[in-house]
Amino acid sequence: MIKITLPDGAVREYEKGTSALQIAQSISEGLARNVLSAKVNGEVWDATRPINSDASLQLLTWNDADGKETMWHSSAHLMAEALEALYPGVKFGIGPPIENGFYYDVDLGEHTLSPDDLPKVEKKMLELAQQKNVYNRKEVSKKDAIAYFQEKGDEYKLDLLEDLADGSITFYEQGKFTDLCRGPHIPNTGFIKAVKLLNIAGAYWRGDETKKQLTRIYGITFPKQKELDEYLVMLEEAKKRDHRKLGRELDLFTFSDKVGMGLPLWLPAGAALRERLQNFLQKAQVKAGYLPVVTPHIGNKQLYITSGHYEKYGKDSFQPIRTPQEGEEFFLKPMNCPHHCEIYKSRPRSYKDLPIRFAEFGTVYRYEQSGELHGLTRVRGFTQDDAHLFCRPDQVKEEFCKVIDLVLYVFRALGFENYTAQISLRDKVDRAKYIGTEENWNKAEQSIIEAAAEKGLKTVIEYGEAAFYGPKLDFMVKDAIGRKWQLGTIQVDYNLPERFELEYTGSDNQKHRPVMIHRAPFGSMERFVAVLIEHCAGKFPLWLTPEQVAILPVSDRFNDYAHSVLEELKNSDIRGYVDDRSEKVGKKIRDNELKKVPFMLIVGEEENASRTVSVRKQGETGGDQGKMSISDFAALINREVNERLASIK
RNA sequence: GCCGCUGUAGCUCAGUGGUAGAGCACUUCCUUGGUAAGGAAGAGGUCGGGGGUUCAAUUCCCCCCAUCGGCUCCA
Incomplete structure (x- = not known):
């Protein structure tokens, strides 16, 4: 008999060799029907794999991330089976589960596959799924594995086998398809009830562009058709929120081939939005002790030789600009830090001056x-909403805490309620590639971990993800429809202070090297605005939105009154405009609804006579909120704006 | 940069081996209206660019360019 410990702490006894699925059946038949895989002593296993010793056990279903992963991994195999049935001779690369679904890299040989072919593959997958084929795990010797794939002629699997040790190789087999695979898999294909293949893309074998390009097919599956339908609705919603589409519709920004690709042009409404965001952060930063600085858009080649960026990125970057007479070389600045280092060096610094925080909305190329x-x-x-903090090693933790406060303030102000932090540390083993002393690294890594814990951040620690010059903390936010974005970042840098020979005089009258911290709560204005647009679907918070009110005269006769209303609102710092086109109100309402202006004020005979406005809120059908005096409306708006900003302090 | 899809009016998109169409937007006129599209007329396109096949190419072929989906990269 073996002892199985369940997540609630209960311990049950079973025959040796009992599988997770059988244990589930002993608990409840309904549970057993939903078990996709199981975590045995922290390792995800097939639910059908016999357990031969005492173990802790967690049954995994569709509600667990690991359960979904198992399902999607098995779905990749199912797709492979379908492809093999439809396109004999197809060869397979790798087919892992991903965050939303799975993919398989395949070499179709003579065949070609277009998006139009995907429904055919989906149909085949469902057909095979209904056979409820069991996923059989089989341990094989390396020799047999090689023989199998040699016979099959699949050079990719043979390539993969080269890196695997004999004795640890397993095959999984379902229906007519056998694959080299570590597993685990779901009990049988019957769990897969809904299938959608999403797109096709090229992907190099092993991500190496000198190797052959394979066809990557992305898909997702669900245990219920309804869930697939919901997922597709979510994708539609994401399409509607696409910042490129909304950016055009709301006149926020544009691109021009003549100006150059990847160079955004901010239109008046977008520029207003962006400037408001900048002012908002600037204000918070000044309050937090940052010193705004301004630096030019280009820098001498020498600057980047010193910083080391020339060596690392020089040839891949934009080519230098040369002065006509002297032939001096300048580069468009790819980052602000070297300039800021020179500002630090502009005079001797004392330990009493630290920390020093230079902030700049610096445009980089x-x-x-x-x-x-x-x-x-x-x-x-x-x-970039860039800033560089120069501090003593013992101040790193406190500076991190302060930056975390600032980042969270920004997130709250903009309605990002859902965020996590990723702490990137050195590789646990390989430490040769990192610059800086062991002592400083340890101190900084510890400081970051402590600061994050003190601020109550939900964190994941990733070893080996640190930059060569220092550890970092990145913020990931989840937007309104559940997508993850990486926004703010805080990075420790030991490299630049060294290269620029930055110093301060300590209380011991000796020269010391400051620690430098890069940080950007938004990341970049461009990226942040994009994420914000998609997060709020173009309906910006009232304090931020380019236009807060649209005044709609019922007929031309009330245009004058409408303009006088606008003047009065402007005096109360409210942004808006009069829609004085010769159109019916219904038309004006529709157009302004689509522009997502938060408030519409309808004015006509009655409002003119009583010096009032009729208020309509965007997005609410039949949204007439009744009449209100102009000053009451102004107070309403200002109250809403101020309360929002005050409540997040 | 690589692979694949796509490229027709400002936007969304039809269409054809005989040099083009719709809706919205735009302009003008009529209409002066009460909570999501009033009516009429007009203007607007070397059908992404270049080359080829053809009597004739927006359509077929080739090469570029750009978009989109991925890959790779990311100070």
């Missing part, structure tokens, strides 16, 4: 490969 450009999220010219 980076060469991004053409295929990588994407709306505002991936551009060649963008403005």
